[in-house]
Amino acid sequence: MSDLRDPHTDLHSDQGALAGEHPGRAADPVVKVHDLAWLEFEKPDLARAERFARDFGFAVALREADELHLRGREPSAPCVVVRRGRRSRFVGTAFRVAERDDVARLAAATGARVARLPESLGGVCVDLRDPGGGLVRVVCDPLQLTALPDQRPLPINAGRHVARINAAQRPPREPAAVQRLGHVVLQRTAFRRTLDWYLKMLGLLVSDFLFFAGQRERGPVMAFIRCDRGATPADHHTLALTLGPSNRYVHSAYQVADLDALAAGGEYLADHGYRRSWGIGRHIQGSQIFDYWRDPDGFLVEHYTDGDLFDASLEPGWAPMSASGLAQWGPPATRDFLGLKPGRDAIAELGALLGALAADNEFDVGRLRGLIKVARS
Template structure:
């Protein structure tokens, strides 16, 4: 494979169009984001507890939808190289933090921004992870009861974005070529075709998440979920109770994933898009070898409830559905555990 044009450093933010901004802001605050109260040209911005100036941009619209997402680049040269390779223009980033931005679109039309030079914000104070865990053989927490707060799970940052694409190879190659993503795990269907790919950023020897982007082959382009990192299992558990108490729709979890190893919990926003809290995910360096396996429902989670019906492929598929979509349905229909249907 040829060298990528540049290697992205982090996922910066996600962008959604929403008819009802106020209700979406209420959900995101309950989910653990913080409203910046910055409003620019009908756009609202929410931040996390980390140093990104914002993590979610909401655009007032007469239609609900996923618009796209943004990556940070390590240098202004990266933006210049992307501009030369694509013909796109480097322009001022008209959003909190500022800096420079290049706007691309992936093969499915998803907006992909690459930003550099923005001013980071001071992280917000948050408790430490609960690392003083007592085990049968090691006493670490003595005379110190464990008390965590019933509160939103503090979201530090966007962890990953999962997209569905009608052309797995074209879309994954586009992200590899333009943003330097590396395949961490590739799952294939019965005929050997890749069906689900987990891609991480190439940060050399600096550890990075098991995946910042995942791509599922499917009958139509779609955004499947946005994942966010929080502190630990207790933050996920308390955030889960908090979201329940606020009346939002739970989707899947709490459980632990297999590929990426994250403890996870999925919720639906006011229009049904999926948002994941995670903690304790795998970190890899660039030299970690790519894993290859067969796609199965059993291979998506280690413990926790089975994949919800709505996350499984819809059936029956349209007559003109690509063969890969049928093979994915077949793979995901196999019961994941002996005691499950």
């Protein structure tokens, strides 16, 4: 009977907090953000960025000499804002609140000022910095783009539930139409301080914590964080934070219609010479079916579908972090996805690691040992 044991039993975040562990929420947050609004990047070659964006499945909302706005099919603000810069870099994250009073409340609590956004985006904002130095732009009333025609999920014959008769299944090999921005993952050297800042300032809730094996008493090293919409379900994570030797962007994720759109869109990307980082598989935390790609500037981006939705009543899960625990099924996590593939980025991260060990932050030798165990798992 032991051979029939589910190998994922110990990997799922189905155990709750122990006494005295992080509650995963702030008692009295300043505001409660409603969702991600967009991500901001700088890139030197906007024509190349646009080609990849269209192949990945974005629509273009604005194209000017020095600015590119990418959107999904749902009615919303752009998903991604790209401005021309001397080098490729991630600039920051924009979150949306429902009321202008929330923007004013954040400004009063932080000493920042309320500003108008450019006409191309609309609305007002307050610009903050998280403890890792990352730009956090909180916006209200941005321009609302009208919905675009979307890829419809294919009718599926599932067991005795028959939805398709006298018709073959032929998903077109075309870009997977991005519906919306789902989440962003950031690495921080001061993980706990950054986590508490987002929970306090933006009213976010932790869905799942991960900890290094054998180091649970030191606290979590990764948090999957959702918006607090009360009884209305929200994505399992809108933001994820992980402890590491540098403060950087890890990846961002964009929802598509279904598995066929994701898989056929991946074939389209491969046909056009782009590099898959990891996939296709299904995650554990969040349950999304995923497929990761590198854009021409080296940024990691994800197509996903079928993710979990939680309301505010659910308490955080806790689980050990491991490379094999990143997916329920699919190929093993690649060295590229884990940041271990030799190259410029890996060398930069190694340099950051040496600097982090000499600095006063949460990434110390014990945490380095835990991270090495994760990579070897």
